[in-house]
Each structure stands twice: as C-alpha cells, then as structure tokens.
Amino acid sequence: MPDQMPALLIDSASRHYAGTAAPAVDGVTLDVAAGEFLALLGPSGCGKSTLLRMVAGFERLDAGRIAVGGRTLSGPSTHVPPEERRIGLVFQSYALWPHMTVDGNVAYPLETARVPKADRERRVRAALETVGLTGYEARRPAELSGGQRQRVALARCLVMSPELVLLDEPLANLDVHLRAAMEEEFADFHAKTGATMVYVTHDQAEAMALATRIAVLDRGRLAQVAPPRTLYREPATPMVAGFVGQGAVVEGAVLTAAAEGRCRVRLFGAEAVVRCRSGQGEGPALFCLRPEDLEPDPQGPITATVVRAAYKGGFVLVEAEPAEAPGVRLTLRVGGDAHVAPGEALRLAIRDGWVVPEGDGAAG
Ligand SMILES: Nc1ncnc2c1ncn2[C@@H]1O[C@H](COP(=O)(O)OP(=O)(O)OP(=O)(O)O)[C@@H](O)[C@H]1O
Ligand SMILES: [Mg+2]
Incomplete structure (x- = not known):
C-alpha cells in the first residue's frame, strides 16, 4: 500500500x-x-x-x-x-x-x-x-x-x-x-x-x-x-511548555499519584487537581499553567499581586505574582469590564493545569 x-x-x-x-x-x-x-x-x-x-x-x-x-x-x-x-x-x-x-x-x-x-x-x-x-x-x-x-x-x-x-x-x-x-x-x-x-x-x-x-x-x-x-x-518538556502558547511553567509538588490522568497537587501553598500522564509519580514537579487554567475568584486560595494589566478587547490580560512565589509570573484573563491595575491584590483559583513530564533528556 x-x-x-x-x-x-x-x-x-x-x-x-x-x-x-x-x-x-x-x-x-x-x-x-x-x-x-x-x-x-x-x-x-x-x-x-x-x-x-x-x-x-x-x-x-x-x-x-x-x-x-x-x-x-x-x-x-x-x-x-x-x-x-x-x-x-x-x-x-x-x-x-x-x-x-x-x-x-x-x-x-x-x-x-x-x-x-x-x-x-x-x-x-x-x-x-x-x-x-x-x-x-x-x-x-x-x-x-x-x-x-x-x-x-x-x-x-x-x-x-x-x-x-x-x-x-x-x-x-x-x-x-x-x-x-x-x-x-x-x-x-x-x-x-x-x-x-x-x-x-x-x-x-x-x-x-x-x-x-x-x-x-x-x-x-x-x-x-x-x-x-x-x-x-500536554507539552512533553519544560521547553515545549514555555515555547508553545501563553502561560507559566512553575514549580510545585504532586501529592497523590495519578488516577485517570489527573492528580492532586500543591501549588503556591494551595491544593488543586490538574491533568497529568498516567503513571505520574509523587514529589516535586514542574507545572504548566495556561491563562484559562487560572480564574480570579474572591474565595480563591491563592493571593497574588497584579504586575501588569493590558486591555485586549473583551478581556484584560493580567500578569500576576503569587505571594508564595516571588518572581513567578502567572498569566490569566479577567473579564473586560473589570478594572484591574498594577499593584492591586487578586485572589485566584487553579481550575486546571498540566504536570510537565520529567525531561527525557530533550530539555535541560
Ligand atoms: N553553514 C554553517 N556552518 C556552521 N554552522 C552553521 C551553518 N549553518 C548553520 N549553522 C549553525 O547551526 C545551528 C542551526 O542553524 P539553523 O540555520 O539550522 O537554525 P534555524 O533553526 O533555522 O534558525 P532560524 O530560526 O534563525 O532560521 C546554529 O547554531 C547555526 O549557527
Ligand atoms: Mg532557519
């Protein structure tokens, strides 16, 4: 054939x-x-x-x-x-x-x-x-x-x-x-x-x-x-996670081993459930968080400070620094009518994310 x-x-x-x-x-x-x-x-x-x-x-x-x-x-x-x-x-x-x-x-x-x-x-x-x-x-x-x-x-x-x-x-x-x-x-x-x-x-x-x-x-x-x-x-390496699409590659820990492609994790002092490969082990790991994985939520467990806010028409693209992780920049979208300005405090919830697999030697 x-x-x-x-x-x-x-x-x-x-x-x-x-x-x-x-x-x-x-x-x-x-x-x-x-x-x-x-x-x-x-x-x-x-x-x-x-x-x-x-x-x-x-x-x-x-x-x-x-x-x-x-x-x-x-x-x-x-x-x-x-x-x-x-x-x-x-x-x-x-x-x-x-x-x-x-x-x-x-x-x-x-x-x-x-x-x-x-x-x-x-x-x-x-x-x-x-x-x-x-x-x-x-x-x-x-x-x-x-x-x-x-x-x-x-x-x-x-x-x-x-x-x-x-x-x-x-x-x-x-x-x-x-x-x-x-x-x-x-x-x-x-x-x-x-x-x-x-x-x-x-x-x-x-x-x-x-x-x-x-x-x-x-x-x-x-x-x-x-x-x-x-x-x-599902980026396979930290390099792919950072190179493709918007978002952040951040450090955290996997708490419970994978079941059905999801695991419970700890990120910035809060617990969340994110996607992962089956067979993902416990312990320190890198996570890929896309803008749609993060949600502004007054009850959210993560406190962050707005670093930058850019109106994009229909939504505001926000860069925020978690209080627990100085230097880290998270990217998320906030509804277009909301007023967000640099320096303001913001509470967030993690709705989804991806555990970046251990590098197979492809990325250092
Ligand atoms: N004729 C050459 N002699 C020596 N080194 C070279 C030669 N051509 C390319 N290189 C080197 O090989 C590497 C890969 O180059 P290549 O041109 O394939 O990259 P690229 O991915 O196409 O980059 P770009 O996006 O800038 O076009 C680079 O480090 C480059 O400096
Ligand atoms: Mg080229």
Missing part, C-alpha cells in the same frame, strides 16, 4: 558543522505521512533550516538516513543530489528571476527539465490558477506585491508536481496582514494539491493555524511531535 508508507522518513539524522561546539541536528527521528502538513517549530538556531536542507539534499548527513516515498536519498553510502530528489522548495527569499515575467519564472523549471511546450503551457496555467495569479502572466516580479511574489514562488515549486514540498519561513518577509492572508492560501494550497508539506517557522501561531502535526526542535533535538492541541495541552 503506497500511501501507508511515510512520504518522508528521517531516521536518527545528525549534522555537525565543522568548528562548532554542538551538532546543529542531533539524532532526529521523524516520519511524515503522505498528504500531511507538518510544521517544524523552534527558536532561532535550533536546527530547523539545517534539517530542511538535509532533506533537500543541500547538506550531507554525518549519521542516519533520509528516505522519500520509500527511497533512501541520504544515508551512509548514498547522497542523491538535490536536483534529482523531486522535492519542491520555497524559501524566505523567493529568488525569482527579476528580468523574467511571471509566466517565464514558473515555466523555468519545466524548460530546464525539457518538458514539451504544449505540456509546459498547460502546467504553468494550472499552477498559476492554483495560487490565484491567473491574469498576472506578463508581469515582472518588481510589479507584484510581496504576497504575489511568494505565490509565484509557490507556483514555480508546484509546477513540477513534487512529492514533497519544503517551505522555510516563507512568510517571514511579509507584513502581519499579508501573513494572515497567505496563511489561508497555504491551507488552501495544501487542501487543493494534497501535497506532503514540511513547513519551517519560529512563529507558533502560524504553526498552530496550519499544521496537522507540529515537531518542536530544541537545540538540534526533537522535543515533541504532536497535533497542535496536544502540544498546547
């Missing part, structure tokens, strides 16, 4: 640049299903682009293996050159030919591949239609907006019908409004083509909006791979 096979398989892949202290990519194992939209997320320098370049064939592996559609492209004794990989690439700088028209830019890879003229014209037309640029064929890149240029780059990648499309921060050069519009276009593009996509970003909102699964890289290692909701609700 061809579609049971992962479209992309990365097996214990490593890359250590000469003269650097630590590997840029360190034993990453990951598989991407056919038609999946996987986001590769992580802070600057964590190895996202290096991993993508390894898949594209621009970087050799020091160890491990990469296969696309069941065929090994990079391995101990194999290195298929980039131009023979049938992988589509869209990078941050769209690198269009400035002297060529939109038509010419999109047709270029087909000409290089010596595709006959009639077939070429048909495929260029279809690709431009997919990205919504029909009617722009005769324009040059300088006569297009940033978003339109990015779409030309997308059409140029699409025209080759790649098995796999790799995108490295394709929206990084665009302003906020255009980014939002292009996000929708990527989602459409993915739905229309059914292509397998790996999308690098350090913008978690972008990853959440687009991806079926998100892989978080932390200093060259894979910290977690999960659907957006799982990543948000």
Whole structure:
C-alpha cells in the first residue's frame, strides 16, 4: 500500500558543522505521512533550516538516513543530489528571476527539465490558477506585491508536481496582514494539491493555524511531535511548555499519584487537581499553567499581586505574582469590564493545569 508508507522518513539524522561546539541536528527521528502538513517549530538556531536542507539534499548527513516515498536519498553510502530528489522548495527569499515575467519564472523549471511546450503551457496555467495569479502572466516580479511574489514562488515549486514540498519561513518577509492572508492560501494550497508539506517557522501561531502535526526542535533535538492541541495541552518538556502558547511553567509538588490522568497537587501553598500522564509519580514537579487554567475568584486560595494589566478587547490580560512565589509570573484573563491595575491584590483559583513530564533528556 503506497500511501501507508511515510512520504518522508528521517531516521536518527545528525549534522555537525565543522568548528562548532554542538551538532546543529542531533539524532532526529521523524516520519511524515503522505498528504500531511507538518510544521517544524523552534527558536532561532535550533536546527530547523539545517534539517530542511538535509532533506533537500543541500547538506550531507554525518549519521542516519533520509528516505522519500520509500527511497533512501541520504544515508551512509548514498547522497542523491538535490536536483534529482523531486522535492519542491520555497524559501524566505523567493529568488525569482527579476528580468523574467511571471509566466517565464514558473515555466523555468519545466524548460530546464525539457518538458514539451504544449505540456509546459498547460502546467504553468494550472499552477498559476492554483495560487490565484491567473491574469498576472506578463508581469515582472518588481510589479507584484510581496504576497504575489511568494505565490509565484509557490507556483514555480508546484509546477513540477513534487512529492514533497519544503517551505522555510516563507512568510517571514511579509507584513502581519499579508501573513494572515497567505496563511489561508497555504491551507488552501495544501487542501487543493494534497501535497506532503514540511513547513519551517519560529512563529507558533502560524504553526498552530496550519499544521496537522507540529515537531518542536530544541537545540538540534526533537522535543515533541504532536497535533497542535496536544502540544498546547500536554507539552512533553519544560521547553515545549514555555515555547508553545501563553502561560507559566512553575514549580510545585504532586501529592497523590495519578488516577485517570489527573492528580492532586500543591501549588503556591494551595491544593488543586490538574491533568497529568498516567503513571505520574509523587514529589516535586514542574507545572504548566495556561491563562484559562487560572480564574480570579474572591474565595480563591491563592493571593497574588497584579504586575501588569493590558486591555485586549473583551478581556484584560493580567500578569500576576503569587505571594508564595516571588518572581513567578502567572498569566490569566479577567473579564473586560473589570478594572484591574498594577499593584492591586487578586485572589485566584487553579481550575486546571498540566504536570510537565520529567525531561527525557530533550530539555535541560
Ligand atoms: N553553514 C554553517 N556552518 C556552521 N554552522 C552553521 C551553518 N549553518 C548553520 N549553522 C549553525 O547551526 C545551528 C542551526 O542553524 P539553523 O540555520 O539550522 O537554525 P534555524 O533553526 O533555522 O534558525 P532560524 O530560526 O534563525 O532560521 C546554529 O547554531 C547555526 O549557527
Ligand atoms: Mg532557519
């Protein structure tokens, strides 16, 4: 069954640049299903682009293996050159030919591949239609907006019908409004083509909006791979808890061992019940508290001081410091009509939360 096979398989892949202290990519194992939209997320320098370049064939592996559609492209004794990989690439700088028209830019890879003229014209037309640029064929890149240029780059990648499309921060050069519009276009593009996509970003909102699964890289290692909701609700390491979504990662203690995925805990001198992995042990632990896990409550057991309050339209986003834990900042939302100001006292209740599992070595 061809579609049971992962479209992309990365097996214990490593890359250590000469003269650097630590590997840029360190034993990453990951598989991407056919038609999946996987986001590769992580802070600057964590190895996202290096991993993508390894898949594209621009970087050799020091160890491990990469296969696309069941065929090994990079391995101990194999290195298929980039131009023979049938992988589509869209990078941050769209690198269009400035002297060529939109038509010419999109047709270029087909000409290089010596595709006959009639077939070429048909495929260029279809690709431009997919990205919504029909009617722009005769324009040059300088006569297009940033978003339109990015779409030309997308059409140029699409025209080759790649098995796999790799995108490295394709929206990084665009302003906020255009980014939002292009996000929708990527989602459409993915739905229309059914292509397998790996999308690098350090913008978690972008990853959440687009991806079926998100892989978080932390200093060259894979910290977690999960659907957006799982990543948000059940971060596997303190790094993921702090990097994805708003909220706080705080110290506390698990009082009673897990039952049905919940445990009784002590946080800031008060007891609460939060979610945890089954088999969670007792004792000191780290907790992830999202804004919706905390509730202002005059009867609440936790006393805190408002440090910052920002009206967000409909609600006030409050940062508060618990009296029991100076230096810790909790984030919560307070109803839009409430008046909250820095320096004020606030009582809170903990409605939910997550016990961050002990690091598996992925986060220090
Ligand atoms: N050609 C190179 N030679 C040496 N070191 C490199 C090279 N390219 C990248 N690095 C280093 O490898 C690490 C990973 O870099 P990479 O470009 O993969 O990060 P990234 O996650 O894409 O970051 P960003 O979000 O800033 O694009 C960094 O520490 C970087 O300095
Ligand atoms: Mg990068």
